[in-house]
Every structure is written in C-alpha cells, then in structure tokens.
Amino acid sequence: MKRSPFWNFMFYVFVACILIESIFPFYYAIITSFKSGTDLFNISYWPTSFSLENYRQVLFDGNGSFLQNLWNSLWVSTWTVAVALTLGTTASYALARVRFRGRGLLLMTILAVSMFPQVAVLAGLFETVNSLGLYNTDWSLIFSYTIFTLPFTVWVLTTFMRDLPIELEEAAIVDGASPWIIVTRIFLPLMWPALVTTGLLAFIAAWNEYLYALTFTASSQANRTVPVGIALLSGSTAHEIPWGLIMAASVIVTVPLIFLVLIFQRKIIAGLTAGGVKG
C-alpha cells in the first residue's frame, strides 16, 4: 500500500523504536560486562572500557564452578532433547497418521500437560526425585524437564507430520511396509527440519528453566545449572551485588543462544507458530 511521506517517516520511527527496545538491554549488558572496578559506577551509553577482568573472574575464580554449571546445563539440555525427540517421533506418527478412538482426547490431554503450571507438581516431583535418589544430580532435571518438553515435542511434531502428503504412506502400505518401517524409512528422513526445530525449542526451554533447577540442585554448587548459578552469584562481600560478574556471566550464557536463534530464525518461528495458529 502507498503511504504519504509523513506516515512513511513515522513508520520508520516506529521500526527504530522496536529495534532499540529489542537490542538495547543486551547491548547494555555487554558494555557493562567490560567495565571493572569503579568504572561500573559511571553510567555510560557507549562502550568506555574494554576489560576482560569480569570474564576472567567468573570463569576461573570460585574453583571453576561456573564452568561446571555451564557443562551441567549443556548436559541436562542435550539429554532432555534426546529423550523428548526419541519418544516424541513415534508417538506423533501414531497421533498424526492413524485414526483411532480416543485420539482427540489424547491430543487435548497432551496439550494440557504442556501448559501445566510447573509448581503444581513440584512437591510430588520433590518426593519422586528423592525416592529415586536423584536429588542434587543432573538426572533430577532431565527427569523433571520431560514434563514440559515431551508433550510440547509431540504436539509440534504431530502438526508437522499431519501436513505430509498421504501418497507417501499409501505406496508403502500397498508394498506391505510395517508402521515401524514407514516411520523410520519414510517419515524420519522427511522429518529432520521439524526435529531440528522442536529440538532447538526444547533445548532452549531446558537451558532456561529455573524453578526445578533451583529446587533440586541449588544446595550443591557443583550441580547447579547456569540460571541458578547466575541467580546465586555473590560478590566478595555479602552486601555488594557483583553486577560486573553477573553481566559477564549473562553474556556468556546468552551469546550461544542468540547465535542459535539468528541462524535458525525461520525454523524457530515455524516451530513457535506450529500448532493452533494454522487457520
């Protein structure tokens, strides 16, 4: 549509506002992370110093516990994704391609579980995790994250799989292929974009999770994931909040995510909007 020069100008002003609003806080975290000592107390809008002191401290002081936290997060998120994708692929084939009694109800239940308030199962999970001897281990988190990653994965994969053409399958059925063969030989090769998308979203969800991580691993510094590590990061004295360190840790944790998001932008948007939004 045509716009008058004035509205065209206003349009770009609005676009600029959106850009600044989206980028500025993280930009500010980055320039803060390069400030050390009393530099921190001077508010500045542009990078004024370039000191890696905060990064050195956060990574290598404190017995390398932050590196350990990073590793824990990576380990937990990877396993969570693996579990969700393995169980989710076959389940979503059944939900998307086979008509059976109770399918609609099952789908709605899965959707309901994916929107579950996490705190509603917290006490029960605490008991289960303790009974299984998983308290203060990475497995307590892989176990509990499955609550939200598995139903979400099944839901999104089902939407993807529903859109694949019927002909693919019909030919295989005529040839007498078993459902297992159909899933592994025909659908899986076509599914990898969907698997990448859901895997990424599940990974980010697990990487960011805080409530369960705080409850099941906070008491042991070596077993924390990064969100808990950052939340509990303390300075040399009790009353001083180490903003420089916190910002350095924040940048370290977020930069990989931002790269992932920018590289897989289209896939992530497709995954976020899959399920529900299709008219």
Next chain:
Amino acid sequence: MSSVPENGTPIRNELFAGRVRSAWLFLTPMIVTLLIVAAWPLSRSIWFSFSDASLGHFRDAQFYGIKNYFKTITMDSGAIHHFGVLVDPAWWNAVYNTFRFGIVSVTLETVLGLAVALVLNANFKGRGFVRAAILIPWAIPTVVSAKIWGWMLNDQLGIFNDILLRLHIISEKIAWTADSNYSMFTIVMVDTWKTLPFMALLILAGLQQIPGDVYEAAEVDGVHPLSVFWNITLPLVRPALMVAVIFRMLDALRIFDLVYILTPNSSQTKTMAVISRENMFDFDKLGYGSAESTVLFLILLITVIAYIKIGRVNLEGNN
C-alpha cells in the same frame, strides 16, 4: 485421513486394525513416561495437600483432612479462628496479584504485539533484520533478563533512571524494584519486553494467512485503512489472536522466575507460584504449599475451560 474403516473389505479392516494396534504400541512409551513424570507427581502433590507433610517428613506424612485448606480453632477464651489456604489473606493477595499481572501484561502484549506484527507484515527494507532482532529478548533466559533489568533499573546506578531524568520524565531517582508502588509496574514492563516477540510472531503468522486479494479488493473500493484494519484484518486474525492470548495467559498465571529474582520481597508482586513454593521449601510447610499449588492448578484449569468455551477457540488447528 489415510485409513477408511467403513465399507472396507475384510483385508482393509484387518490392515486398519493392525495400524491401530501399532499406533498404540508407538504411543505407549510416551504415555507411560508422561504418567511417571507428570501424573504421578501431580497426584502426590494433591495427596500432600491433604497431609501434614514437611521437608523432613514426607514419606510418612499423615492424612490431615482438609486442614491445609480450612480449619477452625476455638481458643480457650471462646474466640473462633479460621486458618487454611481458603481463608489466608496472603494467598488471596497472591491470587489477586497474579491475575492483575496476567490481565495487564497480556493485554499490553497483545496490543503491542499486534502493532509489531503489522509492521513486520508490511514490506520494507531491512524487514528480515528487524524480525531477527526482535527475537533477542525471547532468546535471553528469564533469569538473565531479570538480572539485566535489575541492573538497568538499579535506583542509584541504573541507566533507566538516568534516561528518564535526562528526559525530565521523573525528577528524582526511583527504586523500581524495591519501592512497592512501582514493583508491579516493573514486573509487567520486563515481562512485556521479554514475551512481546512471541506474541508478535504468533500474530504475524496469523496475519500472513490472510490472502492478499482481500486487501487489494478493499483498496480498489477505496476503503479507509482504519476501516480495513477494523473490519478485515482484525476479524480474520482473531483465531490466531485468541490462541496466542490463551497460551500467554497460562504462562503469565504461573509466573515464577521473574518475580522471584527481581522483586522477591514485595507483597505487591508475590504471585501464586512464588508463594506456594515459598511455603513448601522456605517455610517448610510442604503440605500447605501443596494445597496452594493444587488451588492454583484448579484456578488455571477453570480459566482455560471458561476461555475456550466463551471464546470458542479452535486449539487443534484443523477445521
């Protein structure tokens, strides 16, 4: 769909039955896993809410009736006192806070999300770049964004006060997170910042479903742009909007991390999830906290069902 059970030959029926059998076989691992990780803990949480469980004593917790929810104690003086979640002012304050937060933030996110989506739906130079950039707040972990904003909103050293002072919007520095007059505003602002991308992209996906010729026809007929928005865009994007709102609302009503980190001590922002976890693990009242989390679960369930019924939302995405 692929299988047609009716009017089929015996062979077809057999094939169909075989497919259904293997479908259940495929579903079993997922269903069993969900029963273990979700259904079982949920049922245990509900059981704890009817017990005297505490952190050191939950395996042998005793049945306690509905005392966590409601109990009456008669004092020696004859005065009658009521206790329990259902008459706990702190709990109802949290319910009020949660809904106030949910309604205000989701409304704000929907309006702003719609505006951003309309911009991204227009053709302009650098659209791809803007679309990538708005994903940044979404990609930042909530804990990290709470910390970044905590720093920006710091009363003495924060850049937020500095900007507002320079623009003469405020005349003295404000303690955004500590001052109870501003803590709710702060939480809403940071949450909106964080979830706006999600909302905008969901609505954008809805906008892109609208066929272009609808707009062309309106333009040929010389319909005013505002009228086009109100009479064409809005009704057509409504289904996507309704789904986006319910997803966001459910997310907002269970908010925990942002509040717990940014304004941990403010009774103005304490939400249902925060207060029930606090009772479970900080005050060692696992049973009482479970009663609160169970009520939260019921409140959310009722909200969703009411919303889906009233709004006639089609969640399955097929007609």
